[in-house]
Amino acid sequence: MTGAPKRRIRVVDKQLKESSQTNEQGIRVLSERWEQTLPIEQAIEGHAEALSQVWVGVRRWVAVILMAHKPREADLEDLLQIVALQVCRKVHEVRDPALFKPWLRTVTINIAREQGRKATRKRAGMLRLVGRGKNESDSIGSMQLSEDARRVLDAALSLPEKYREPVLMRCQQSMSYKQIAEVLSLPETTVETRIARGRRMLRETLDLQSKQLEAQQKQDTRAVRVGGA
Amino acid sequence: MDTNNDNTNNPSSEWKSENSAHLRDLLISRVIDGSASAEDWSSFRILASTDAEVWNDLSDAQREHEALCEVMHAASSIADGVDLPGGSGSPIVFESRVNAAARWGGWAVAAVLMLGWFTGTFSMNQTNNPLGTNPQTGSMVPLNAADPEQAFNQYLQAGQADGKVVGEMPDHVVVETRPLVDGTVEVIYLRQVIERRVLNQAFREAVDEFGNPVVVPVDLKTLKRGSAF
Numbered sequence: 001m002t003g004a005p006k007r008r009i010r011v012v013d014k015q016l017k018e019s020s021q022t023n024e025q026g027i028r029v030l031s032e033r034w035e036q037t038l039p040i041e042q043a044i045e046g047h048a049e050a051l052s053q054v055w056v057g058v059r060r061w062v063a064v065i066l067m068a069h070k071p072r073e074a075d076l077e078d079l080l081q082i083v084a085l086q087v088c089r090k091v092h093e094v095r096d097p098a099l100f101k102p103w104l105r106t107v108t109i110n111i112a113r114e115q116g117r118k119a120t121r122k123r124a125g126m127l128r129l130v131g132r133g134k135n136e137s138d139s140i141g142s143m144q145l146s147e148d149a150r151r152v153l154d155a156a157l158s159l160p161e162k163y164r165e166p167v168l169m170r171c172q173q174s175m176s177y178k179q180i181a182e183v184l185s186l187p188e189t190t191v192e193t194r195i196a197r198g199r200r201m202l203r204e205t206l207d208l209q210s211k212q213l214e215a216q217q218k219q220d221t222r223a224v225r226v227g228g229a
Numbered sequence: 230m231d232t233n234n235d236n237t238n239n240p241s242s243e244w245k246s247e248n249s250a251h252l253r254d255l256l257i258s259r260v261i262d263g264s265a266s267a268e269d270w271s272s273f274r275i276l277a278s279t280d281a282e283v284w285n286d287l288s289d290a291q292r293e294h295e296a297l298c299e300v301m302h303a304a305s306s307i308a309d310g311v312d313l314p315g316g317s318g319s320p321i322v323f324e325s326r327v328n329a330a331a332r333w334g335g336w337a338v339a340a341v342l343m344l345g346w347f348t349g350t351f352s353m354n355q356t357n358n359p360l361g362t363n364p365q366t367g368s369m370v371p372l373n374a375a376d377p378e379q380a381f382n383q384y385l386q387a388g389q390a391d392g393k394v395v396g397e398m399p400d401h402v403v404v405e406t407r408p409l410v411d412g413t414v415e416v417i418y419l420r421q422v423i424e425r426r427v428l429n430q431a432f433r434e435a436v437d438e439f440g441n442p443v444v445v446p447v448d449l450k451t452l453k454r455g456s457a458f
Contacts, residue, residue, distance in 0.1 A: 048313075055313050063308035064301060073434070073442045076304060080311040088313055145300060152296035170262065171297040172305065177264070196251070196258035199290050206293065 040097040055087060058101070061183060062108050064172045068165045069112035072157075082111050102185045155205045163198030170195050253280075257287050261294050381420075388424070395423040 038057045042050035059080065066079045086107050094103050145153065156167060169180045177195075181188045256273050259265040265273065277283050372380055388394025402419035409415055432444040 052313050059308040059311060060305045063304040067300070067304050071440075077307050077311060080308055081314075084311055084313050145303065146296070148292070149296040149299040152293050153300045156297055168297065168301065171294060171301040177262075192255065192258070193251075195262075196254040199258055199261070199293070200254045202293055203286065203289050206289075 040100045044091055044094050044097060044100070046092060051088065051091060054100075055084060058104060059084075060172055061169060061175060061179075062104065064168050064175075065105055065108045065165065065183075066112050068157075068161075068168050069109050071117070074112070074115065079112060079115055082115055083108050086111060101183045105183050151209075152202070152206065155202055155209065158205065159198055159201055163194050163201060166191050166194045167198035167202065253283065253286075257283070257290050260287060261291055385422070388422075393424055393426070395425050397422050 038054050039047070039050040040054055043054040062083055063076060063080060066076055066083070070076070070079055083104075087104065090107070091100075094100050156164060159167065166180055166184065169175050169183070170177075177188045177191050180195075181191045184191060186194075252272075253276060256265065256269055256276065259269050260273065273283075372383065375383060385394055385397060389396070398421040402421070403416060404419060405415075405417040407415045407417075428449070431447040431449060433447050435443055435445045437443045
């Protein structure tokens, strides 16, 4: 290797290191706050105010779990509201505060699947006006996604379930490996392994898609040329 | 649980093992997450010196992570807008409101109570409309100056004149009744409006063999009276 590329690598290396340290510190601070501010025990005992606080602390990762498990056409906001209701109605059934997060994850997954199926059946039987069809992967709520984000999301949603969930959770700002491990009831090392593998699988999926697209484009170009001749 | 968890703690010592591909994934993942230690960085440099492709993989993985973060950011902003139903108050009221909201939200509609309703505006006796609506006639109030009742009546009137509104159902669906401290009763109810549209083209939603939602044109000639799509 020549001197110039080595220097470039060192510069990139240093920048990555610095940005990593900043991110890491930020995540640690946020994680600690997150842990301290959730009055789960009081929420289970029936304090509405505490329950509201807990919900505010967990609703983002609930959204991620819904994203990982819901059918594409199911509406994220609708499902979040159903989870919120279920939390209110059933939280008192949680016997140990330490089990709250795994319990909530199970509730969320069940709702994503069950309500998603219902929504699919219902929508399949409904009349749709021209142009009213909605694809969740084009937008999330009112936010339009970039082309890159749409493509990567589609690929991420095609990952096997055990990789999909932690990979998406890690993209949720402020969720550390430890917090993901708590929600998934897995050791931190397993979470880390799944995230790393999931990312590699995602990379391979997208790489394969790009190659297929490229091959298709070449074939189309050749067909046009033959047609033109 | 994954089988390779034991290899995650000291990547530099494992380079020559058969799990080097797995450790490569871990290092890339740690760099992206900002959790790479000095030892990880050292290992990463060693790896990069023998396999320059790792930089491309890191770059791709970083880009994909950012794209997913964009999606999760959108999901988070939806989650931030979903609060627990009912708000604060006594646990009893809180719980009853939750149950009521669950019912009218369409999630357990079978439990709702239908009550006949009589007001000057919606009397069956005062109208020839088969659905019992009788939007108030008389001078139209400018919409920005109208109260909710007037605005709603204007919508019914304009809709009926236009043919888009058939009428309003005479019965209101009671969601919740709650005695107030001043001796009055608060009633939360649902009003149902029947609308119509004339279509020259219609579609129904279906799912293709890959599970993706697709719209399928409906042959309007084959539709029987009263059939659903």
